[in-house]
Amino acid sequence: MDIVIIGGGYAGVACALRLAHRARRQGTAARIRLIHPAPVLVERIRLHQAATGQGLRERRIGTLLRRSGVELVQGWAEAIDPQERAVHVGGQQFAWDRLVLAIGSRSGSDEVPGVAEHAHTLNPATAPALRERLQALPRNARVLVVGGGLTGIEAASEVAESFPRLEVSLATEGRLVDDFSPAGRDHILHVMRKLRVDVHEGVRVHSVSAARLETDSGALAFDLCVWAAGFALPPLAWDAGLRVNAHGQVLVDPQLRSVSHPWIYAAGDIAAPVLPPGQTVPMGCKSAMPMGAHVGDNLARELRGEPGEAFDYALLFYCVSLGRRDGLIQWADDEGRLTGRILTGRRGAWFKEMICRSTWWALLMESRGTKAVVWKRTGRAPQAMPRAERAPG
Ligand SMILES: Cc1cc2nc3c(=O)[nH]c(=O)nc-3n(C[C@H](O)[C@H](O)[C@H](O)COP(=O)(O)OP(=O)(O)OC[C@H]3O[C@@H](n4cnc5c(N)ncnc54)[C@H](O)[C@@H]3O)c2cc1C
Known part of the structure; x- marks a missing residue:
């Protein structure tokens, strides 16, 4: 099966690594390509630090993909053809059986x-x-x-x-x-x-x-x-005729497949899950990495001919940096409601820094075959959809 992932951010890289290791472990063949414009993963959660002149580490995607079997195609995906199942990148065309959109958003x-x-x-x-x-x-x-x-x-x-x-x-x-x-x-x-x-x-x-x-x-x-108000979405999905919401995010079912084109998955900021009332998935790397890993898991299930599972996500906390010397961790309860429990000051700043570091650490661990992208679940996700309703092909 040819699987193409567009976007090497938090969601796309988590997806590629999880899928590659599961596919290898279960002995199922898949050709996985990751299309991304640069050899580095941009740590968007640190862009305010970059903008204020703080030297940031370069995070090379190649370090993560080494030995994974995933091919990095450097370039911009310019168009998707859902009928022909092709993606166009700088004069080249790549065929896919399954496509993952992980192209993020921009401020x-x-x-x-x-x-x-x-x-x-x-x-x-x-x-x-x-x-x-x-x-x-x-x-x-x-x-x-x-x-x-x-x-x-x-x-x-x-x-x-x-x-x-x-x-x-x-x-x-x-x-x-x-x-x-x-x-x-x-x-x-x-x-x-x-x-x-x-x-x-x-x-x-x-x-x-x-x-x-x-x-x-x-x-x-x-x-x-x-x-820094609001966000805008790349038009790739809209241009390809996928069903999107008012912001241009791809509407995805609980398995994170496009509701209009179920052989296309979406994860991270570009995805808007259509979930039962009361369940929401906030935008952020905190949800992008779990969504990416979940899509990787579901694609691995598809390779084995098994049905996919519904994405289940519960908010644990928000963390906010307030300069380098202060921060705020705002905890949520089991229902995802924000509570009066907070962590502030230097301890808040330290906690937030650890969270930022943990994104790269988790991807590094995933690259070594350890499931390190983990998240809290509500336990109330809908059952997996029956096989008959799955994508053709
Ligand atoms: C200053 C700042 C601070 C933040 N702090 C936090 C925080 O503390 N906690 C938190 O949870 N979230 C935070 N966020 C939000 C978080 O960064 C995003 O939600 C997260 O990056 C989304 O991950 P993603 O993988 O969906 O997209 P991205 O990280 O944006 O990655 C998508 C990648 O796809 C690539 N791409 C796009 N279009 C194409 C194309 N056509 N072809 C090929 N590649 C393409 C892009 O170049 C990009 O690198 C912050 C954001 C900002 C700006």
Whole structure:
């Protein structure tokens, strides 16, 4: 069977490694190709560190794939042909029996005018330019971060801590981490005050121009704007005619197969699981790696002629870095609801750093055949679908 995985991020690499080792162990033949534009895995969860000039380790995908039998095809997948079961990469065409979409998402907005022209974003290709601009800004220059989610909070606190000479502010449409416990939210606000980050809540942005945001409540001036509100999805799935949600994420069934093209799986940020009421899978590397590993497991089951299993995921905690000296771990209960249990300060920062390191460690262990991408389950996932409903071929 030819299996092509597009995207060598957290989900794609976890999928490739899990599948390769299971296929080899069970003695089933599969040709696995991973299409990815670079020889390195971009640690997106550290992009705010990269943007503030912290030297990060290079994570070579080849280190992980060595001895796995997975072929790395370096390039961008430009188009998918679901009818012909082919993917086009820089003039080459690769045939597949099963395709895995693991192409992630990017920070940014296609909706608010001026973002692309006048704001910086935290993406692999744009983080170096942001770092150069931040380093070149004079004393008291105004840096405005837009977005009150975790990426905005991490970016604002990292910039404020790394560049105390700058005036940093953060604007958000609603309230900062409104879904966190009061204790969690209070801690974030406390650290923002300590780092002298000016927080503007309830600000709806209409447009961005060269030096100001136009908002519901007037203009906000800046010397540099970092856009960390919302996310955008690559159009690959939409262009191929797969069913997607309003954001462009692939709608997948509990086995993580496209609801319109069941021989195409999706994992990570690009996937939107259609799950029973009450079950949600938050976006993040915390879910991307489990989804990738689960798709790898289900493909290995397919190779043996066995039915796939439903993905079952329970949120354990959120972790937020607040610069290098502080952090917040916000725990969830068994139902996935965020509780008043938090870990803060240096211990929170240390915990978060360990979580970041553990992503690479887990992939390294997977590359050696140990199932290290593990996650908490609800125990309430639906039963595996009967064989007759599975993909043809
Ligand atoms: C600053 C920041 C901090 C974050 N912190 C956390 C955190 O603490 N915890 C957490 O859980 N999440 C965090 N996230 C979110 C997390 O990074 C993403 O949810 C995660 O990276 C998703 O993994 P993925 O494998 O789906 O996609 P990605 O990691 O984005 O990987 C997808 C890969 O696919 C490649 N690709 C895309 N299109 C194509 C194509 N056409 N052909 C070939 N390759 C392609 C891309 O180059 C990319 O490398 C953070 C994000 C940011 C920006």
